[in-house]
Amino acid sequence: MSKFNLKVNGKNHEVDVDPTTPVLWVLRDHLNLIGTKFGCGVGSCGACTIHLNGRALKSCQLPVAAVGTQPITTIEGVVEEVGEMHPVQKAWLELDVAQCGYCQTGQIMAAVALLKTKPNPTEEEIESAMSGNICRCGTYVRIKAAIQQAAKSSTK
Ligand code: FES
Numbered sequence: 001m002s003k004f005n006l007k008v009n010g011k012n013h014e015v016d017v018d019p020t021t022p023v024l025w026v027l028r029d030h031l032n033l034i035g036t037k038f039g040c041g042v043g044s045c046g047a048c049t050i051h052l053n054g055r056a057l058k059s060c061q062l063p064v065a066a067v068g069t070q071p072i073t074t075i076e077g078v079v080e081e082v083g084e085m086h087p088v089q090k091a092w093l094e095l096d097v098a099q100c101g102y103c104q105t106g107q108i109m110a111a112v113a114l115l116k117t118k119p120n121p122t123e124e125e126i127e128s129a130m131s132g133n134i135c136r137c138g139t140y141v142r143i144k145a146a147i148q149q150a151a152k153s154s155t156k
């Protein structure tokens, strides 16, 4: 076991865990941030997507020892970053994107990261950025429409 100081959603947390522990499990089991989901555990589904230094990343593939001082944002911290519901979250609700909901926090984290770097993404850019996030309910059409709506509302 080793001690790590993690900055998660703007707050510092000390955890005492094995250095190889994936950040997914540190968030869920040690910090009780259960919005980040476990899907495949092998980097193939995107359910565990978080932001590390603002970049979307699969937390099941990220050992806690690799984080260092880089800030982590989870779905619980997205509202705090903008001070209100994020335009992506608003669009998600307006277009009723979710079906079972399991993949959706990962989808939203990927979408928020995309719009940070590309505020007006093309369809191809959306497809490429979201290609690592699987939805077994097949909500892809609504996900794309919600990202386009969020992009429009953010650039108004
Ligand atoms: S749980 Fe991390 S990619 Fe599937």
Ligand code: FES
Residues within 6 Å of the ligand: 098, 099, 100, 101, 102, 103, 104, 134, 135, 136, 137, 138, 139
């Ligand atoms: S909404 Fe069910 S897996 Fe995506």
